[in-house]
Amino acid sequence: MIRVLLADDQALVRSGLRMLIDSADDMETVGEADNGRDAVAMVRTRRVDVVLMDIRMPVMDGTEATRQITALGGETKVLVLTTFDLDEYVFAAIRGGASGFLLKDAHPDELLGAIRAVADGDAVVAPSATRRLLDRFAPLLPRTTAGPDQRLDVLTDREREVLQEVARGANNAEISERLYMAEGTVKTHIGRLLSKLGARDRVGLVLIAHECGLLDG
Structure with a gap:
């Protein structure tokens, strides 16, 4: 209960x-x-x-x-x-x-x-809420100014792709479809992202992605 x-x-x-x-x-x-x-x-x-x-x-x-x-x-x-x-x-x-x-x-x-x-x-x-909220507040987030954020160096290319989709507000099913992988594989990648980046949960991943400028450009 x-x-x-x-x-x-x-x-x-x-x-x-x-x-x-x-x-x-x-x-x-x-x-x-x-x-x-x-x-x-x-x-x-x-x-x-x-x-x-x-x-x-x-x-x-x-x-x-x-x-x-x-x-x-x-x-x-x-x-x-x-x-x-x-x-x-x-x-x-x-x-x-x-x-x-x-x-x-x-x-x-x-x-x-x-x-x-x-x-x-x-x-x-909620994906729509994520986009609207972070579009408004991304400029206020702390951002590394001396080149790429080194926190992302521990990630594989595939993990970066998953992190980008999470930061855009995609749910697991949407990530699965966009990146052509099973939902179980998406969950595995997210678990690894949480561990590698020291994030508490999915919200933490979204914030880290924006702090690191992962979606810039």
Whole structure:
């Protein structure tokens, strides 16, 4: 059973999310918080697999709450729910350790699938959202100025190709089709990328690719 904590300052939003989550056979809502501070406190005192985290909340915003939750070093994952007028906050939350983000207008089945994926250790970044978010923030990312980033030197040509597709927002099925390889092989390459680059998850791979200028030109 996937244990989900809801962190949102709007009671109506929390109520709708609770109804959706509790209707699924494999997950349950184990708490609600209307600010980031209370969300962190709940994660400290109970077992939570996934936090659905709003960003703009009183007392402590979702960005700082995400940072504190991931800093605890436990198994709790954070999935950010947002709208695009809050892009800058989402970017900070992802850099703080969030396992991904979805838009609040996502289809219910998409949200449930995202919760399952994050609980299973994957990251959720909708391809269209990835492109829009990183197109906006790529210029703000730290970038090596003295030639190519040496972090990529450990990668094979094939691994670089897979990393490029991940950074463009492609899912495993799309990578499989574009690079003419089985999905199982794609998963193997992504596992190697995570290990070689020291990334926490797929979101980390996207950020590293952009930090290294892999998509430049």
